[in-house]
Amino acid sequence: DIQMTQSPSSLSASVGDRVTITCRANHDISTYLSWYQQKPGKAPKLLIFDTSNSQTGVPSRFSGTGSVTHFTLTISSLQPEDVATYYCQHYDILPPRKLTFGQGTRLE
Amino acid sequence: QLQESGPGLVKPSETLSLTCTVSNGSISGGRYYYTWIRQPPGKGLEWIGTLYYSGSTSYNPSLRSRIAISVDTSKNQFSLNLTSVTAADTAVYFCAEGLNFFDPWGQGILVTVSS
Numbered sequence: 649d650i651q652m653t654q655s656p657s658s659l660s661a662s663v664g665d666r667v668t669i670t671c672r673a674n675h676d677i678s679t680y681l682s683w684y685q686q687k688p689g690k691a692p693k694l695l696i697f698d699t700s701n702s703q704t705g706v707p708s709r710f711s712g713t714g715s716v717t718h719f720t721l722t723i724s725s726l727q728p729e730d731v732a733t734y735y736c737q738h739y740d741i742l743p744p745r746k747l748t749f750g751q752g753t754r755l756e
Numbered sequence: 757q758l759q760e761s762g763p764g765l766v767k768p769s770e771t772l773s774l775t776c777t778v779s780n781g782s783i784s785g786g787r788y789y790y791t792w793i794r795q796p797p798g799k800g801l802e803w804i805g806t807l808y809y810s811g812s813t814s815y816n817p818s819l820r821s822r823i824a825i826s827v828d829t830s831k832n833q834f835s836l837n838l839t840s841v842t843a844a845d846t847a848v849y850f851c852a853e854g855l856n857f858f859d860p861w862g863q864g865i866l867v868t869v870s871s
Contacts, residue, residue: 691861747803
């Protein structure tokens with residue numbers, strides 16, 4: 649089974665900081681990875697799909713890179729409204745399909 | 757665009773039944789993929805299963821024996837049935853649009869399994 653491990657589990661940063669969150673897979677997942685932002689009491693919001701493609705309307709300070717087993721989400725200049733938990737998510741393209749989320753990174 | 761509905765409390769061993777109403781009419785419009793995802797209180801996200809426009813489904817192997825996802829195109833709704841629930845099934849259940857990644861999501865509905 650594919651397992652996704654995010655690091656760190658939590659981090660504290662200041663407005664204007666550059667923040668990087670890492671997601672590692674235990675097997676090669678190509679670029680089949682997405683990133684979500686979840687604020688307390690809200691549904692997750694899609695930020696990035698297929699490793700580096702920004703969803704429409706997502707601020708340009710959010711970017712994603714990576715391949716194979718190592719992926720990163722970067723916030724270039726942290727804003728107060730970016731306080732949230734961030735999840736990576738992998739999807740299989742071959743049957744039996746399975747989708748797996750990372751355990752989350754809490755950004756304060 | 758998506759709204760979950762159903763009981764907020766289910767007894768152990770019973771069946772959890774939820775419905776997601778899609779307001780933009782895309783279910784009746786043809787090609788679609790809709791997914792259920794859940795989140796236990798204070799924990800991470802878990803994919804439950806996906807409904808394809810062809811009528812086929814794919815399910816999380818860990819839940820496959822207990823779940824069924826179906827569609828009612830006349831009502832622009834799709835549903836989740838989860839049988840033999842236990843306290844471990846207590847979670848916020850989200851419906852979302854998508855096959856490999858998901859947008860938009862419903863607001864979520866908290867379902868508590870308790871006697």
